[in-house]
Amino acid sequence: MAKELQVVVDCRDPGAQAAFWAEVLGYALEDAGTGDVEGDWASIVAPDGPRVLFQRVPELKYGKNRVHLDVRAGGPRGTPKAVRVPLVDAEVVRLVALGATHMRTTDERDDYFGVLRDPEGNEFCVC
Incomplete structure (x- = not known):
């Protein structure tokens, strides 16, 4: 049986990253009742794609991505x-x-x- 996929991105500003990627992919910001766009996480969704969750982390990105x-x-x-x-x-x-x-x-x-x-x-x- 296939599994549902969620992509998680560590970042400093989840709201800004979610807004950027929603525009890139044509996704929608998830309903405000289930997301915390101003806080520690934000997510974007589309009917035919994986949910993408952006979560706040304290450290900056260093080096090349291992997945892109x-x-x-x-x-x-x-x-x-x-x-x-x-x-x-x-x-x-x-x-x-x-x-x-x-x-x-x-x-x-x-x-x-x-x-x-x-x-x-x-x-x-x-x-």
Whole structure:
């Protein structure tokens, strides 16, 4: 039997991180009756995706993520690279306007993706 997945992100400002990622993913901030957006945690939800919980921790992020998220903006797997490139580029521009930092874009023979950081420095890819 499949298990429900919840992604948990340690952070300094759960409310700000939840608001940023809700915009990135098109998720909704969870109902105020079940979330504590101003306190130690906040969460975002979507009908067809995992719940993402942001929990306050005292320490800063150090080093590279051991796990990162891929935001698939270039269409489903198998979409031709020529179609994916402008979609990925447009999403990178949108996310930078929301507060992400664009680190680099990788353009390989069969792959194209942007590497970004969220407002607290967590790496993620737009592919």
